[in-house]
Amino acid sequence: MKIKYLAAAGLLALTNALIAETPAESGTMPGPSLAGFYVGAVAGASQNNSALSGDTSTLGGYWAPQNAARATAIARGAASSWAPHAGLDIGYNWQMGPWVLGAEADLDPTKASVERRYVGQNNSLNTADQLIESDWLATARMRAGTVLAQRWLVFATGGLAVSGLQTADSFTDEYYPTTARATGQTVALGWVAGAGAEWILARHWGLKLEYLCLGFPNAGTTGLMKDPFGPDTSTYQFASTLTMNVGRLGVNYFF
Secondary structure (H helix, E strand, O other), X not given: OHHHHHHHHHHHHHHHHHHHHOOOOXXXXXXXXXXXXXXXXXXXXXXXXXXXXXXXXOOOOOOOHHHHHHHHHHOOXXXXXXXXXXXXXXXXXXXXXXXXXXXXXXXXXXXXXXEEEEEOOOOOOEEEEEEEEEEEEEXXXXXXXXXXXXXXXXXXXXXXXXXXXXXXXXXXXXXXXXXXXXXXXXXXXXXXXXXXXXXXXXXXXEEEEEEEEEEEEEXXXXXXXXXXXXXXXXXXXXXXXXXXXXXXXXXXXXO
């Protein structure tokens, strides 16, 4: 008889432990709290879009007036690419019933670059090569959402994005030939907005899917083009913008 009682007590204790660790079904008991700190890892991919342009700052000097507009138009265009992503995140949630408000930061050390090469058409002897690259990426965001069916957190997010950007640009007049080259490196401040959903697997674990759109302003550089047969020179101004559409999966551990 005592064995039966001990077995029943052990089964009851195990059941209570499982109930405490696993989210309850809707309508039976409150789901696990998401309040407090959490850490996690994310991985995914991004589509990267860049608007690239060039402009002659003077019509005189090296450029004849009739050629300046053509030289400006050649370096104006767009390009895109794909890149993998992986990183770490940390955050904190405040929960009020089904409503969740949080702050999250993440760091992604992977690179993403966009390149464009233009080769002159219709007897044009001009070429342009342009590159913009994100060496690393970080965001600081607010998250706001609601818990559905005690297992799903649906949220919107937005805030600041920071990236280490590098640019490398050149414009070549193949007729002479002569080239204007410029490189740049900066820590760029941009914006980020997105949305996602997180499935609460167990008391301490969540699996999330999110989309982020990030934008960075013009990264500008200036190159000097010199006439190889005379003293004439002119500047060539390059500009690049970067927009990233990031989709990623992540796993979080809630303390």
